[in-house]
Amino acid sequence: MPKKIDHTERKDHIIEAMFRIVHRSGFEKATLREIAKEAGLSLGSVQHFFPKQGDIYIDAIEEIYSRFKARMDEIAHHDDENIFDNAVRMIKQIVQASTEEERMENDIWMKFSIMATMNPDYHEAKNKSREVNYSFAKEIVMMLSENGFLSKDESIDEAANTLTIFIHGLVFETVMYDGLYDEEKVDGEVRRYLNGITIK
Structure with a gap:
């Protein structure tokens, strides 16, 4: 049985990953692809919560x-x-x-x-x-x-x-x-x- 995802926890995890990238390298480096990589998730998983860059x-x-x-x-x-x-x-x-x-x-x-x-x-x-x-x-x-x-x-x-x-x-x-x-x-x-x- 697949593990149930806590949506709030997952969103927070993605945002924290974005924070680390922005702090290190600025907003221009905080693409959804880079955020997914930093968070250890697929790009699709990130886009499920944040379809567009501006959303995150x-x-x-x-x-x-x-x-x-x-x-x-x-x-x-x-x-x-x-x-x-x-x-x-x-x-x-x-x-x-x-x-x-x-x-x-x-x-x-x-x-x-x-x-x-x-x-x-x-x-x-x-x-x-x-x-x-x-x-x-x-x-x-x-x-x-x-x-x-x-x-x-x-x-x-x-x-x-x-x-x-x-x-x-x-x-x-x-x-x-x-x-x-x-x-x-x-x-x-x-x-x-x-x-x-x-x-x-």
Whole structure:
């Protein structure tokens, strides 16, 4: 009797194979054929789940968002009396530099964003990425504001937009110059930024 395939597990296995290829060699090398080879599957097996190249790209970036959001939600609901430290931890959930997996996810996110800028088929997914990050940045800014860390004249939307720009810039730095950044360095950069915008 043939072994029953867990479709979710198989899709995850294929996406993980794609992640490894993109991290090593970029999206241009992540063809369905190469993904099948990396996953140890036939091309037909991969195409059963992802008939077109774009299908796996969209699912893969959705998986990255899902992982980001899970970490964001976990820290956002962390019961911590120190609001400033909580904001630092929340930002570090996006600017990740503590594990190889976290660095890989940021590398893939950055490569996808660059590819999507040049391909209209992926503009919606790219824009969703910024919306997710902006929404999270706004949550951090609102938390700081509600606890008296920001001036009452400070615009929440403008502060959230500026924080989003800072986060994207730091993500880019940690991916491009990973040898310069460890968790302690990222922590210091985030604290320096927040000290610059808070009044406590």
